[in-house]
Amino acid sequence: MKVTTVTQSDENDGDASKAQIELPRFRPVTASALHERARQLRLDILEVISHAPMGHYSSSLSCAEILVTLYHHVLRLRRSDPDWQDRDRFLLGKGHVAVALWPLFAELDFFPQAWLQTFGQLGSKLTDHPDMHRAPGVDFSSGSLGHNLSVGLGMALAARRRQRDHRIYVLLGDGEIHEGQVWEAAMAAAHYKAANLVAIVDANGSCADGPTESVMGIEPLAERFASFGWHSLEVDGHDAATLMGAFAQASQCVDKPVCIVARTLKGKGISFMEASPREWHLGALNGADLERARQEIREAE
Amino acid sequence: MKVTTVTQSDENDGDASKAQIELPRFRPVTASALHERARQLRLDILEVISHAPMGHYSSSLSCAEILVTLYHHVLRLRRSDPDWQDRDRFLLGKGHVAVALWPLFAELDFFPQAWLQTFGQLGSKLTDHPDMHRAPGVDFSSGSLGHNLSVGLGMALAARRRQRDHRIYVLLGDGEIHEGQVWEAAMAAAHYKAANLVAIVDANGSCADGPTESVMGIEPLAERFASFGWHSLEVDGHDAATLMGAFAQASQCVDKPVCIVARTLKGKGISFMEASPREWHLGALNGADLERARQEIREAE
Amino acid sequence: MSGMSDPFSFNAGAVESSYVGNLGEAFRRYGEQDEEVLLISPDLGAGPVTGAFVQQFPERFIDAGIAECNAMSMAAGMATYGYKVFVLQMGAFGALKCAEQIRTDIAFSRVPVRILSAWSGLAMGFFGTTHHALEDIAITRAIPGLTVLAPADDNAASAMLAASEQVAGPVFIRLTDANVNPVYDAPPEVRIGRFGRVRDGSDGTIIGTGLGAQLAVGAADLLAAEGLSIRVLDAYSLKPLDEDAIVLAARETGALLTVEEHLVTGGLGSAVGEVLARNALPTKFSIHGLPDETLTVGMPDELYVHYGLTIEETARRMRVLLAGKC
Amino acid sequence: MSGMSDPFSFNAGAVESSYVGNLGEAFRRYGEQDEEVLLISPDLGAGPVTGAFVQQFPERFIDAGIAECNAMSMAAGMATYGYKVFVLQMGAFGALKCAEQIRTDIAFSRVPVRILSAWSGLAMGFFGTTHHALEDIAITRAIPGLTVLAPADDNAASAMLAASEQVAGPVFIRLTDANVNPVYDAPPEVRIGRFGRVRDGSDGTIIGTGLGAQLAVGAADLLAAEGLSIRVLDAYSLKPLDEDAIVLAARETGALLTVEEHLVTGGLGSAVGEVLARNALPTKFSIHGLPDETLTVGMPDELYVHYGLTIEETARRMRVLLAGKC
């Protein structure tokens, strides 16, 4: 198997990449480098799923830029040291896209590249939804939508109590927002002025049954969060420069949690998935389709 | 036992009051008559609880005007016929104030006055939280906060599907609003344009642990509902004329559910309860205190 | 590899599956015959159970979005208007996530809501441990007023749609996605409160529920070839439980093995064991189910093998039980 | 009349109560000794269990408002930072309402959250059937990785605070509000996975949990006066269960009665019955608990009498059991 990964990182290169080197927050990287990484992540997603009987395609493709911006620019981390105490935390509320995390984690030397080939297999450490006791780098397990904003809020309050400057990021699906527990957490985060908590909504406009607005409307989403006491932003979730700016702005907010509504396309990068994101929420891509998908991603500007 | 009730109703009087006479929507009544009824309801609440080991005082006192406006003016009902199919529905989300419903129901001949003396006793039909299979007139059971807006929405959609013009009213506590399920229901009600659904929030500013804003802030409440797609109003919940106007306005709304945020005082009418609503959330009022409470209610203008 | 029907898609081929899918057609037909049938589901309208109904009657499908608890309570409200409201949920996000709404708004309120709990057991094992639905028998059996059914296969599931009308109150139907060894060729007769005696026998009894019934039949057939006469009871009615059938099997066959795609704690095995103890029936007895620990992940087919939920292992356990002494 | 401690108020006299309230002081002291102890509760900070702690350490109390599910998941997040997070909930809105959050965020994640489930059983019977908490043993026992404790009285509850540290994972503590016949004069030794043998005896055994243990002791004392030697086991460790003690009691005393303030379905009785059956122990066995139906309402004292959760009725059942034949 060949998983396309970035062999040279911005932060470090050569053999030393195995060392436990701290990756500071907002480390310099160009938007175009992030775009390139996002492209590679999309290719990785296809490869990783190909080892499993199926996978969540369209949902993971929509958040590629968000994830690479977080893991290659925003989060304070330590290479090879997934449990480093003073890391920033990232929780994958929309846990069904764990497949998009695994290549990023392998690249950070959280675990060997070879693990990627075991995705979704019996007893694998790399599961369809992330399991904190299986895969290094997972800050909390998820799978049932709607829980992780609460968990992240708990972490944010605990970090503050311990006087640590950790920042906690939670990625939510725009269908996940239907869950009442998200609003319980939203209410509580504003109440406790958890300014170290950032929610990113992957607003790809689609949940499992179809367009989110026709299944169960959530708009105006940014306004809803604002009315719940959050600072909220709305950005193009496929534009790395914009995302970098949004995260920078989020880190300036000192009295409120921040919600970044990232407008994205479900299935982004693969035309037939963009056209019917629902049929590719869960699927198995094979043969000519897989080749065509790879081709489209490689050739996109 | 003497429960103070209205013996002459606006709608009907004399013996005929036992008949199944339809009480139309928005039947004529003066604001001052409603105020008088609210005063009597407060006295009734004290009497009814006096038969039980304890009761929810401050919470029931805050919504007296809301309840009398609903049962004596707004709701379409049939005297002596609690199960009449074409009645409007009323659900008590904040189920712990069922004690405030029982005198109203007895007055409507939903059950005998004598039942009031059994409140809270072993096996009584009149319980601290309303039970639809025990007490006639209860449109749905409650007890666990946060459920009834969902149930009411289900009724609203069912009524529309059956092409009945029923209107569904749900009274919520301002602490109840913390429950995420309320926001699930709010989201869904707007999505399905349930214009036959009206939520009234008894915004008495206090839940069990103290002031709602210090326990878990919910403001700006009207804005939160508006951002969730509701038509929302904010009114003085102790002013009958204002409440009548708000319900009239609510009934004009054709494309959205309506939320009436009724600003109230927890413990309204009894000075020592207004002063410490928390200590009187649940309590047992006896002897001189009970007499003083009665006195204050009788003498209030 | 196969083993899970795609919960999300109308496109049956999206994920290779062993699922037969008669239930979807049965549900569509049931809806066709009775206009009062409505469906509520949390962002789960497509898929093999309800896809056909939703496509034919889109206006009778209420999508609740990803808000399971609201879906349950809303169903309770709709049911007060006389509708036959079905709620489809994923096993993992049904009984467990909505235990209170089921108990309070549906069972305590005695509204005739029918909950279709699909992809129960290990059906969504690929998705992860969060998606295992292995405690739902324990939870639902502890809810007074709820009828709990667990069809053995697709045909049995189809039969339960109409059978649920035998009770006035709510019904929880635990659907299996497994198609290892279907028990019925056609929708069987369903008598709530009774087990089905699918094989007669005198040397011992295997009581299975859901996939467990499929394995029980397979194991009995294997053991028959060895000269053993094994009774098989299909425990599709978990609440009420068929105590008579259990007692009779213990008396007449002397050895009972239960099989279920549920934790060994609080499931069919516990329920049967309790009956034996209450009746002081000295019986060889063993529970075959999933261990009470954090389980691993994988495709259902693989997990069945991993945890011994197979015909062979069921037969082996029965042999061991019969060889032991009481 | 009395029988329920006021859940809402710091004012202990607001509602007449039989509750002793050592636990509140024990919790305060526990918090005093260990700064890592935090409390999260959904609009339930006052009352006899946590009032003293909250008043002394307001900054270590996180009020979650009336949002139980968020409280549970938030606790899980806080626990990842090493805090000893306690969550206080009303029994009726604990295991039932938050079953999924407990299973998924707390137990599956193996974070050391301690859930204090107060006012369990019929303690809030005055409030209505919605407030009965009678299915929580069934639910929590079906959650892998969760330790489930049920102290017999206030002293036992106090002992469980520190005892919960014996396990690395999460602990669910089912608190009884009943003070009918306290079992312990002082906080007893707690060994997770073991029952306490509170009375020795050879003619039969009563196994009680929570209030059930109180009744068991009272009944054994009554029966002793009649010349019967009755063993009493305090089943405070419901998961893991003390199978050895059950088997031994069956072997040595031949008759087992279980007593619990829980539905007869899925509680202690089911668990014990299952052990007897699995071990093929022909024992006189009977379950005393609450009937699996919609229960009535009233003050706990009244309900205990109504449903026979009294010392006298427990003794009577034991007599009947002993008189019967196996």
Ligand SMILES: Cc1ncc(C[n+]2csc(CCOP(=O)(O)OP(=O)(O)O)c2C)c(N)n1
């Ligand atoms: C509580 C819960 N309910 C249902 C599911 C099944 N499910 C998995 S993904 C999904 C749709 C999610 O939509 P969205 O949040 O918009 O995420 P996207 O896939 O679009 O990124 C559903 C319903 C689940 N995992 N958890």
Ligand SMILES: Cc1ncc(C[n+]2csc(CCOP(=O)(O)OP(=O)(O)O)c2C)c(N)n1
């Ligand atoms: C789900 C749930 N959690 C907790 C309770 C206990 N409880 C009863 S009343 C109450 C406070 C309610 O406050 P609010 O909604 O503001 O109503 P108010 O009493 O002020 O009218 C609480 C926490 C409950 N009944 N249901």
Ligand SMILES: [Mg+2]
């Ligand atoms: Mg989406």
Ligand SMILES: [Mg+2]
């Ligand atoms: Mg209030």
